[in-house]
Amino acid sequence: xxxxxxxxxxxxxxxxxLDGADDPAWRALLSPADPETCVREAIxxxxxxxxxxxxxxxxxxxxxxxxxxRELNREWRGKDKPTNILSFPMVQLAPGDSLGPLLGDLVLAxxxxxxxxxxxxxxxxxxxxxxxxHGTLHLAGFDHETDEEAERMEALExxxxxxxxxxxxxxxxxx
Numbered sequence: 001x002x003x004x005x006x007x008x009x010x011x012x013x014x015x016x017x018l019d020g021a022d023d024p025a026w027r028a029l030l031s032p033a034d035p036e037t038c039v040r041e042a043i044x045x046x047x048x049x050x051x052x053x054x055x056x057x058x059x060x061x062x063x064x065x066x067x068x069x070r071e072l073n074r075e076w077r078g079k080d081k082p083t084n085i086l087s088f089p090m091v092q093l094a095p096g097d098s099l100g101p102l103l104g105d106l107v108l109a110x111x112x113x114x115x116x117x118x119x120x121x122x123x124x125x126x127x128x129x130x131x132x133x134h135g136t137l138h139l140a141g142f143d144h145e146t147d148e149e150a151e152r153m154e155a156l157e158x159x160x161x162x163x164x165x166x167x168x169x170x171x172x173x174x175x
Contacts, residue, residue: 013057014044014056014057014059015059016039016040016058017058017061018035018062018063019060019062020063021035021039023110026063029113029114030128033125038128038129039061041129042128042132042136043059043132043133043136045160045163045164046133046136046160047136049133049159049163050095050142051096052099055103057099058101058102059136059139060106061105061108061132062106062107062108064109064110065109065110065111066082066109066110068107068109069086070082070109082109082112083112084113084116085106085108085134086106086107086135087106087138088104089104090102090103090104090139093139093141094141095141096141103136106135106139113127120169126166126167129161130157130161130169133157133161133164134153134157137157154170157169158170
């Protein structure tokens with residue numbers, strides 16, 4: 001996966017540690033965009049949208065292959081398959097709770113992300129940023145276990161993504 005990029009303190013105090021951004025397959029998938037910039041923009045937008053614009057916290061992001069994510073998914077969730085993103089909060093929060101100094105970890109699976117983007121007729125970059133927003137909201141205490149939670153989280157994602165110039169990922173596509 002490569003060495004992790006050191007955390008860089010943003011003006012609002014959000015540190016992001018990114019591992020795997022130097023992977024040629026990830027760089028090719030997200031080209032011509034810069035993975036570090038995309039990760040920072042999506043996470044900061046998600047935190048601001050969740051009411052944490054002045055957050056002082058750290059998020060670790062790992063860009064991985066399906067095999068690594070499958071192993072984590074099996075170990076931590078009992079599901080023996082890869083998934084697009086895994087969120088590992090440092091502390092279980094509820095929406096609106098104060099964030100601690102370490103928010104948690106996000107792990108993305110490249111092949112799954114790429115496959116989903118193709119099937120859903122989205123750019124890989126837009127899907128990448130959507131998954132980062134989605135995962136960050138999980139770290140901040142949002143979930144989609146109930147219909148009410150799902151509606152709230154989806155509406156927030158749509159609003160945040162609109163601010164990033166990304167269309168509603170939940171809209172039905174017309175063929």
